[in-house]
Amino acid sequence: MLYPGWTLVVKFGGTSVRDDFRDAVSFVSRLSDENEVIVVVSALKGVTDALIDLASGKGNLAEIVSFHIDFIRRHNLPLEPFRGVFEELKDVLGRRDEFPSEEAFRDQVLSFGEWISGIAFTEALKREGISVELFEPWEIIATTGDFGNARVNIVETSRRVFPLKRALREGKIAVVPGFVGGFKGYRTTLGRNGSDYTATVLGKALDAKAVLIMREVDGIYTADPGRVPSARLIPFLSYDKLYLAAKAGMRAIHPGAVDVAKGTPLIFGRTRDWNVGTVVGYESSSLPIIAHRVVGDTAEITVIGTTEVPGFETETGSERGIPWARLRVPTARLGSTLNRIHWLIVERNTPRPRTLSLLSAPMGEGCLTAFRGDVDEGAGSRNGGQLWARI
Ligand SMILES: Nc1ncnc2c1ncn2[C@@H]1O[C@H](COP(=O)(O)OP(=O)(O)O)[C@@H](O)[C@H]1O
Ligand SMILES: N[C@@H](CC(=O)OP(=O)(O)O)C(=O)O
Incomplete structure (x- = not known):
């Protein structure tokens, strides 16, 4: 075998x-x-x-x-x-x-x-x-x-x-x-x-x-598949991208584990049915990964593998040659009853945009207040207490 x-x-x-x-x-x-x-x-x-x-x-x-x-x-x-x-x-x-x-x-x-x-x-x-x-x-x-x-x-x-x-x-x-x-x-x-x-x-x-x-779950996805049903499986992923995602809060692996693994193929699979979905090595697919975490009273959403998140004021940076964009939300200052942000990522520059991933992050109360001014209403939709923004 x-x-x-x-x-x-x-x-x-x-x-x-x-x-x-x-x-x-x-x-x-x-x-x-x-x-x-x-x-x-x-x-x-x-x-x-x-x-x-x-x-x-x-x-x-x-x-x-x-x-x-x-x-x-x-x-x-x-x-x-x-x-x-x-x-x-x-x-x-x-x-x-x-x-x-x-x-x-x-x-x-x-x-x-x-x-x-x-x-x-x-x-x-x-x-x-x-x-x-x-x-x-x-x-x-x-x-x-x-x-x-x-x-x-x-x-x-x-x-x-x-x-x-x-x-x-x-x-x-x-x-x-x-x-x-x-x-x-x-x-x-x-x-x-x-x-x-x-x-x-x-x-x-x-x-x-x-x-x-x-x-x-059978591999590493573009966002937490437990929260984001439309998240896509990433078949090939680099150590560095996985490391950055883990550091940014992706719950899928301990960040310390990734650097030690360099040089040894890391294979992610699902125990049930023995289904293998992601191989981690030196090459990566271009799919972005979205990770989030709450640090003190600030919620952070990081998109790894992209330089910008149009429509949002983001902090941007690059580590190990991989660009990232980060949004910080001071949860304590917010006051509405919304407690989730849904973030729809579509592939741009294609005749028919495809959904790549959707992040649904629990952000504490008040995301709507925080984002209302920034959201491209034409691109997103609000319903049932959810806010979608296209990036
Ligand atoms: N981007 C991601 N890709 C894959 N899994 C993720 C991601 N982000 C978070 N997860 C979560 O990581 C968990 C890992 O599976 P689980 O079997 O619970 O791990 P363990 O038992 O090792 O803690 C899943 O529940 C999944 O929802
Ligand atoms: N049992 C420990 C270590 C661990 O790795 O667990 P898991 O593989 O379920 O994430 C924890 O809960 O943190």
Whole structure:
């Protein structure tokens, strides 16, 4: 499958582990027939948030345990390998004072989400009769001591991957829980969506032929496909454009993951049906990407790959040779009841303009007030509390 004999890192996001576990396991099982495979798993979707609450004293351990037990039962996995882990988590919660900081304690608690997923994946592969070994990420991924947002030390991590190489040589699949690293005996985390970062770091350290990022959507789109039904799939995308989009707030990948990946093909696919949609390398299609984020009380919409957004006063710039245009909206100053802006992007200079993408960004209250003066009314339409502007 793919190219026989390749070393592949395959990462499954939290939604895939929680909702498409069987497809994920069978995909890995199939890949491993002819390839060396390293599997990186995220915590089940929602678990990291629940653990953050738990660490801050608000959460409920029993709920987290029963959520996992339900998952374990639904997939007919043996309960035994998990029991000690739930006990260990309870024990950590009682030892808060032994950690050098609140952040170090929180990272220790968060590490259990990915660790439990790692055990689940390992047990599921064993049940298929596949030879597999689970690795402790805090022993492999060497990081800085910035708890909550640690950076990986690639040189040190490359020294630590020998046990993984040994396992691969022995014909085993290596399972490495994502998002978690280690610093001076403490567990660290790599920032939200950090499992992508684990995957590309391992791709580099093991000189993998490709890193596959498997999720609930089949690739990278011109805008968030969860919000924008007309967003278009981008088949070929460059590392630099993906990096700029991630930095501008696109939720699809951890920005730190992209730079590490340079030189290794990054392939985005959907776990369900094993559908691959985007290959990231040095070349890019000309489609723009729209990303948005809220920074303090300002909402930012960035269009990457364009020099202007006609009809709007934008800040423009260029990074890594790629132009971008950015619109900032001070959400606090706005006062109407509108809470979304829909932004229609059409291809211009063509006889019949085609819709490329539509951004629907929640902007806090009052977008209409902010944009009324700037909008080309002839090009857009307002209905049902939505405002469209053509760019
Ligand atoms: N431009 C984009 N292209 C693809 N996905 C995007 C984009 N922007 C945001 N996303 C979101 O990223 C999410 C990634 O899928 P998901 O399986 O939830 O990832 P993970 O489980 O790794 O967090 C999707 O829900 C998708 O809506
Ligand atoms: N579980 C972590 C790390 C991660 O990468 O998750 P996901 O792959 O679901 O984005 C988080 O929620 O941030």
